[in-house]
Amino acid sequence: MSTIEQVALLAKVSVATVSRVVNNSAYVSEATRERVEQAIKKLNYQPNALGKLLRKETTSMVLVLLHSVDNPFFATIVQGIEKVAHENDYNVLICNTYGDTEREQHYLKMLRNHLVDGVVFISNTCTSEEINYLNATFPVVQVVEYLTDIDAAHYSIDFYQAGKDLMDILYKNGHRSIGFVHTGSTEIVSSKEKFRAYKDFLKERRLPVITNYPDECLFGYANAKKIAGDLLDKHPKTTAFFATSDLLACGIIDELNFRGKSVPKDAMVVGFDNTSYAYVGKPNITSVELNSFQLGAMAMEYLMSKIKNKPVAHNNKCLIPYQIIERESTKKDSR
Amino acid sequence: MSTIEQVALLAKVSVATVSRVVNNSAYVSEATRERVEQAIKKLNYQPNALGKLLRKETTSMVLVLLHSVDNPFFATIVQGIEKVAHENDYNVLICNTYGDTEREQHYLKMLRNHLVDGVVFISNTCTSEEINYLNATFPVVQVVEYLTDIDAAHYSIDFYQAGKDLMDILYKNGHRSIGFVHTGSTEIVSSKEKFRAYKDFLKERRLPVITNYPDECLFGYANAKKIAGDLLDKHPKTTAFFATSDLLACGIIDELNFRGKSVPKDAMVVGFDNTSYAYVGKPNITSVELNSFQLGAMAMEYLMSKIKNKPVAHNNKCLIPYQIIERESTKKDSR
DNA sequence: AACGGGAATGTAATCGATTACATTCTAAAG
DNA sequence: CTTTAGAATGTAATCGATTACATTCCCGTT
Known part of the structure; x- marks a missing residue:
């Protein structure tokens, strides 16, 4: 060259x-x-960009750290981030951490070494200390998943209330034995809050808790199927399931069908995130729309303000409205 | 700092x-x-990494350019890429191009400006000239999608043969009116080859071509549904569909169900890529497994050889074996 | 005592750009 | 014919590291 x-x-x-x-x-x-x-x-x-960047103090690049791009739910958030980034002539680099702290640190080095101007955490594995510390020195923001009780900003929804809303749908449809199925990390706020909503809702009505949470940390469709099977073996009268994602809901429905039960006639199921799985699965799955594009955009707007040292437009700890999307999987008269 | x-x-x-x-x-x-x-x-x-990188000639980072992370199919390829990258202490940066040449050029600047050591194209929008030119100067590799008649290496499968195999399944099940549904760019090799296989197969048997290809360039599930509807309106006797992806296959099945036709009894459908949609959709969808993890890994191995100036282990224009995964959507005796 | 060698540290060039400041040149104004 | 503003270009410092080379120091050998 x-x-x-x-x-x-x-x-x-x-x-x-x-x-x-x-x-x-x-x-x-x-x-x-x-x-x-x-x-x-x-x-x-x-x-050579390096020569230039060494003189300038900015790189016009931000990092997006997420668990893995295999979850289409993240794609929408990223699109929101990209929209705002591109408006500001910023490039977006996406990195998979697979929930691995070491790997995350590897990528965070890019921030510490001034190779990027800021970081959007979609799901972080660092400690509160670590992120507070980063936040004090660099532009940093959390979106969807976040740590509470820290200084760093976050943009998300009220998972607790959304969880209660879903439970309410199942309850109003007459269900009294409701299972909770979760796979993946139990450390993340969304998972904790959904479970808390589930437990509180049942407690208020003196109903039994039926769940694998938080014993196992498995991933994906096949495991959801297996867990639903286990729960049904132990509690055969379970007639409704709260799945923490749409893909898991699909797995549960599969297991129910396998056992000769039809959804929503014999059992009802709700999912979360309103991903394509929610309408690809049959029956279509009742889910929660987080407005993730907007969340991504807001988070990036915050980050840009931080990077450019401008006053931040909106509250930096923000829970925006969500929508419950009711579909066939919780409709009594369907089919 | x-x-x-x-x-x-x-x-x-x-x-x-x-x-x-x-x-x-x-x-x-x-x-x-x-x-x-x-x-x-x-x-x-x-x-400050910039100071260091300016002296060293490598950055230990590679770029992965793809259409958009919203397609879970890409995630597996990326995992293959990451496996080999991490073994070599390389970091992987993923960027969405959305098929936009300008955006792609923006990211390619990182390569030209020595901010990354190489690029993996999962779907590129550059011209043959451009990529030849890049390939002459930088480590570059194409995976899954590729341009033919150029110098750059590629790792993929024989989409033409896979397409014929799928057609054969539909044909052997007695179908003579077979539709072809495609959304997205018709410029990519996978799409071209699948369509060529479809046409050739029909031509050899003097059967009619029933398709929207390549008139429209729309995206996703809802459009697949619409296109299937259009084709069924024009050719009501169509009893089988070749969809270029699993998600599209789901959309087609949805439309068929909507018209009171059940799959596979009244009509059969095949998809492609063997993504989670293939088993989330009901009935499960017959699809093609590309072994995308392996493809990603091989491409990255090639790239590492190029970066380290070592001899390349395997042929750099490589089509690896694929597998046809037959599922309910093409099983006569099912249900 | 003189010497040699390796440990420990410093000096300054270097990577490839940007940019403040200096310098030269040109042409219009007085 | 000078003066002068501003156009056009050059010189060299600078960004933050690495590293070749130089230097100093200490200790064991002869």
């Missing part, structure tokens, strides 16, 4: 002039500009 | 010594090391 010096040499000008041509930053005569551009083309010169 | 110089000043040593302590690269007495480490802690010093 050629450098600015080689271009300068070929064009018989100083490096300063080449820089001026490249950045269009000051007076350059037409003739010289021509000559420099020729040289650039001839040498196929591409400015 | 503090710099190496400030640390040196506080520890009363030269910057060279600080660098030696940080990198553990040469003799440093215990006492000095202690002092420097104290200073580092006190100032909360974090080395």
Whole structure:
């Protein structure tokens, strides 16, 4: 690769002039500009960003850290982030952490080493201390999942209330034996709050808790199926399930069908996140729309303010409204 | 943020010594090391990666460019890429291009500007010229989607043969009116090859072509539903559908059910990519497993060889075996 | 005592850009 | 014919690290 010096040499000008041509930053005569551009083309010169970034203090890049892109739910959040980022001429780099602290630290090094201007945590694995500490030095924001009792900003929804709303739907449809199925980390706020809502709702009505939570930390569809099976073995009268995601709800429905039970006639199921699984699954699944595009956009707006040292437009600990989307899986008269 | 110089000043040593302590690269007495480490802690010093990278010629980072992370199919490829990358202490940055050339160019700048050591294209929008040109200067590889007749390496499967295999399943089940449903770009090789297989298969048997391809470029489930409806309106006798992805297959089944037709009894449907949609959809969908984890891993192995200037282990234009996964959507005796 | 070698540390060049400041040149104004 | 403003270009410092090379110091050998 050629450098600015080689271009300068070929064009018989100083490096300063080449820089001026490249950045269009000051007076350059037409003739010289021509000559420099020729040289650039001839040498196929591409400015080394590192040299530039070392002088400038910003990189026009932000990092998005999430568990894994295999969850389409994250894609919508990312789109919201990207919308605002692109409006500000920022690039978005997405990294999978797989809930692995070490891996996350690896990527956070990019922040600490000034390779990116800020970080959006969609699901973080750091300690409160760590994130407080990062937040004190760098632009940082949490979206959807967040740690409470820390200084860092977050944008999310009231998972507790949404959980209660879902329980209410099942309850009003006459269900009294309601299972709770969860796979994945129990450390995250969404999971904790959903479970708390589930337990509180049952406690208020003196109904039994039927769940695997928080004993196991497994992932995905097949495990949801298995867990639903286990719960049904232990509590055969269970007629409704609260799944913490739409994909899990699909797994539960599969297991119910396998046991000759039809949804919603014999049992009802609710999911969460309103992903494509909610309408791909048959029957369609009642779910919660988080408005994740908006959440991503708001979080990025906050981050941009932080990066540009401008006052922040909205409250930096913000829970926005959600919507319950009722579908076939909780409709009495359906089918 | 503090710099190496400030640390040196506080520890009363030269910057060279600080660098030696940080990198553990040469003799440093215990006492000095202690002092420097104290200073580092006190100032909360974090080395600026830019300074370092400017000297070194590598960044230990690669870029993965894909259409959008909303397709869970890509997640598996990325996992394969990450496995090999992490083995080599490389970080993986994922970027959405949304099929937008301008956006892609934005990210490719990172390659040209030496901010990353290489690029994996999962779906590229550049011209053959452009990619040839990049390939001549930088480590570059294509996986799953690729441009033919260029120098750049690719790792994929034989979409044409897989398409014929799927058609064969539908044909052997007695279907003679087979529709082809596609949404998204018709420019990509997978889409072209699947369609070519479809047409050739029908031509060989003098059967009618029933498709929207390549008139419309729409995306996703809802459009698949609509297109299936249109095709059924025009060709009511259509009894089988070749969908270019599992999600589309789900949409088609939805439309068929809506019209009172049951799958596989009244009509059969096949999908592609063997994503979670294939088993979340009811009935489960016959699909093609690309072994995308392996494809990702192989592509990354190639890229690492290129980056490290080592001989490449396997052929750099490689189509690996795929598997047809037959499920309920093409089983005659099912249900 | 003189010497040699390795440990410990420092000095300064270097990576590839940007940019403040200096300098030269040109043309219009007085 | 000077003066002068501003256009055009160059010189060199700078960003924050790494590292080749130089230097100093200490200790064991001869």
